[in-house]
Amino acid sequence: MNATIEIVPSILDRIRKTLVGLKMPRALEVLDQTVRQLERGEASALEVIDTLFAEELTLRENRRIKMALRMAKLSTIKTLAGFDFSFQPSLDRNRILALAQLDFVDRHEVIHFLGPPGTGKSHLATALGVEAVKAGRSVYFASLADIIGALAKAEREGQLRERIRFLCRTSLLIVDEIGYLPVIPGGGNLFFQLVNARYERGAMILTSNRGFAEWGEVFGDPVVATALLDRLLHHAVVVQIEGSSYRLRQHADLMPEHVRSKASINSPIPAQPPRRRGRPLKHGANDHQPAG
Numbered sequence: 001m002n003a004t005i006e007i008v009p010s011i012l013d014r015i016r017k018t019l020v021g022l023k024m025p026r027a028l029e030v031l032d033q034t035v036r037q038l039e040r041g042e043a044s045a046l047e048v049i050d051t052l053f054a055e056e057l058t059l060r061e062n063r064r065i066k067m068a069l070r071m072a073k074l075s076t077i078k079t080l081a082g083f084d085f086s087f088q089p090s091l092d093r094n095r096i097l098a099l100a101q102l103d104f105v106d107r108h109e110v111i112h113f114l115g116p117p118g119t120g121k122s123h124l125a126t127a128l129g130v131e132a133v134k135a136g137r138s139v140y141f142a143s144l145a146d147i148i149g150a151l152a153k154a155e156r157e158g159q160l161r162e163r164i165r166f167l168c169r170t171s172l173l174i175v176d177e178i179g180y181l182p183v184i185p186g187g188g189n190l191f192f193q194l195v196n197a198r199y200e201r202g203a204m205i206l207t208s209n210r211g212f213a214e215w216g217e218v219f220g221d222p223v224v225a226t227a228l229l230d231r232l233l234h235h236a237v238v239v240q241i242e243g244s245s246y247r248l249r250q251h252a253d254l255m256p257e258h259v260r261s262k263a264s265i266n267s268p269i270p271a272q273p274p275r276r277r278g279r280p281l282k283h284g285a286n287d288h289q290p291a292g
């Protein structure tokens, strides 16, 4: 049995030069070992070609994603795979996985993640952002305070229009932490200008620990809050998380008993979410208003 093939060294040299000329460093790196597989009869010629191109493509994709994540300011990478859905039974896993298909980005919709601190709002928003980056969409992630800070600075410098245009360029804008910090005077108005500019033109994900009824207080201006919600609840998906803090679960022993039992840290998580009687699931109520 002799399936081995001898590769002429001069051809190999030429391939190396070509790969350098084509700027294919990864293919160049794996060339020798791949050709050895061919010589030993462990891979066909077609498989060798496939390997060289696939390796190069993977390298490029990884580089592109790394760069795009940096541009998106998605510094702490969270993934859907890293999200423990069993810890958050109020959350419908399939619903989140459906969002990860990114149709909401193409439809310029708004996703709201609402819930108490530590329930995974930022994690899920980031994970969807990462999915969007992987799928080739442009993303920008910032806290509300940072966005308003940047808009206020731009306004002082006479650059507001440009700043808003910059924040309208990405197909997905993630605004994290609405409601944690008081909005600076005039901040609600600046944020409204941004939201209005993106309205029906680009998708957004918002996270908040406060209900919509409290937005007047959050933005220090009920009129601005109403105008904001008018845009942000049209073509919107509202995901309400009603669980306990994932952060605190690791410190169960340090927590007072009444908080611990409320956070159900010691109780095993039921394999199936408990059936609710009467009242329909809250997070289903505001689902998907019809477009148009």
Ligand code: ADP
Pocket (backbone or CB within 6 Å): 078, 082, 083, 084, 085, 087, 088, 115, 116, 117, 118, 119, 120, 121, 122, 123, 124, 207, 246, 247
């Ligand atoms: P929130 O934004 O709602 O305050 P985060 O998304 O920042 O909460 O979550 C707090 C921390 O706990 C983060 O490190 C996050 O990755 C982690 N976390 C939260 N929920 C889960 C979960 N269900 N599975 C895995 N990690 C989680």
Ligand code: MG
Pocket (backbone or CB within 6 Å): 121, 122, 123, 176, 177, 207
């Ligand atoms: Mg958060």
